[in-house]
Amino acid sequence: xxxxxxxxxxxxxxxxxxxxxxxxxxxxxxxxxxxxxxxxxxxxxxxxxxxxxxxxxxxxxxxxxxxxxxxxxxxxxxxxxxxxxxxxxxxxxxxxxxxxxxxxxxxxxxxxxxxxxxxxxxxxxxxxxxxxxxxxxxxxxxxxxxxxxxxxxxxxxxxxxxxxxxxxxxxxxxxxxxxxxxxxxxxxxxxxxxxxxxxxxxxxxxxxxxxxxxxxxxxxxxxxxxxxxxxxxxxxxxxxxxxxxxxxxxxxxxxxxxxxxxxxxxxxxxxxxxxxxxxxxxxxxxxxx
Ligand code: 13P
Numbered sequence: 001x002x003x004x005x006x007x008x009x010x011x012x013x014x015x016x017x018x019x020x021x022x023x024x025x026x027x028x029x030x031x032x033x034x035x036x037x038x039x040x041x042x043x044x045x046x047x048x049x050x051x052x053x054x055x056x057x058x059x060x061x062x063x064x065x066x067x068x069x070x071x072x073x074x075x076x077x078x079x080x081x082x083x084x085x086x087x088x089x090x091x092x093x094x095x096x097x098x099x100x101x102x103x104x105x106x107x108x109x110x111x112x113x114x115x116x117x118x119x120x121x122x123x124x125x126x127x128x129x130x131x132x133x134x135x136x137x138x139x140x141x142x143x144x145x146x147x148x149x150x151x152x153x154x155x156x157x158x159x160x161x162x163x164x165x166x167x168x169x170x171x172x173x174x175x176x177x178x179x180x181x182x183x184x185x186x187x188x189x190x191x192x193x194x195x196x197x198x199x200x201x202x203x204x205x206x207x208x209x210x211x212x213x214x215x216x217x218x219x220x221x222x223x224x225x226x227x228x229x230x231x232x233x234x235x236x237x238x239x240x241x242x243x244x245x246x247x248x249x250x251x252x253x254x255x256x257x258x259x260x261x262x263x264x265x266x267x268x269x270x271x272x273x274x275x276x277x278x279x280x281x282x283x284x285x286x287x288x289x
Contacts, residue, residue: 003079010228020229020280021274021277022045023047025049025053028057030235033264035075039074042283050083099128100130102132114163117163132228138178138179141180154190154193157200174205176194180208181209204227207229238267
């Protein structure tokens with residue numbers, strides 16, 4: 001299948017009351033094993049890369065590899081640019097074939113966030129590329145964007161409504177108490193706030209900080225309209241831990257196929273667990289129109 005815009009993918013998931021996981025990928029290899037695991041689950045999936053990964057691997061290379069892998073594994077796949085603050089990188093991604101981009105202007109005042117988001121909506125929406133924007137502030141570290149816990153801010157429902165009306169953004173990531181990375185304490189998820197936002201805005205919502213959240217918490221968020229669930233840290237941890245373990249047990253190992261296979265197996269397990277969590281198993285369709 002070709003790469004799909006994530007707008008119809010997420011609208012359908014929301015209507016069908018399941019989520020779609022967006023997995024952060026950091027290498028060409030990971031594009032293949034995420035899709036291999038998703039194909040084994042017969043599940044739609046979103047691949048996403050940070051700006052750092054785009055700068056390291058190249059937007060065009062990533063988009064070409066993702067398109068090839070999506071064609072090979074034959075499951076609905078979206079390709080998303082995560083947390084981008086730079087208009088030029090967004091332009092590069094759109095030109096390269098990304099089917100979704102996030103403009104993260106959440107660190108700016110409301111009006112500035114609106115203006116920056118509108119610019120990206122103007123650039124991308126007519127091309128069928130999805131746009132995601134953030135309101136409030138999600139704490140933790142994602143690539144080179146770091147938000148201290150004390151600066152975290154939950155999104156204001158009335159502002160979400162105003163923001164979507166003013167920008168016409170097709171997907172919105174409101175901060176509702178999750179954090180990027182592994183939680184130090186019990187996450188304080190504001191379900192009432194999600195419900196209120198969902199009543200006021202029609203677009204699919206995005207849950208950032210999906211790693212290490214209890215399954216029932218994620219399922220409740222999905223049932224309240226959070227159709228896209230982002231997972232990065234848990235995938236990186238499983239992959240790296242398998243390599244670390246391999247070298248502790250086999251310090252003289254030289255064949256990348258051995259430790260990369262272990263890492264791939266461990267990461268694929270996470271992909272499958274998260275797909276089960278959002279209930280997107282066996283939800284493959286051939287088109288979204
Ligand atoms: P985690 O690293 O907590 O899974 O968060 C991922 C994310 O939200 C990417 O934008």
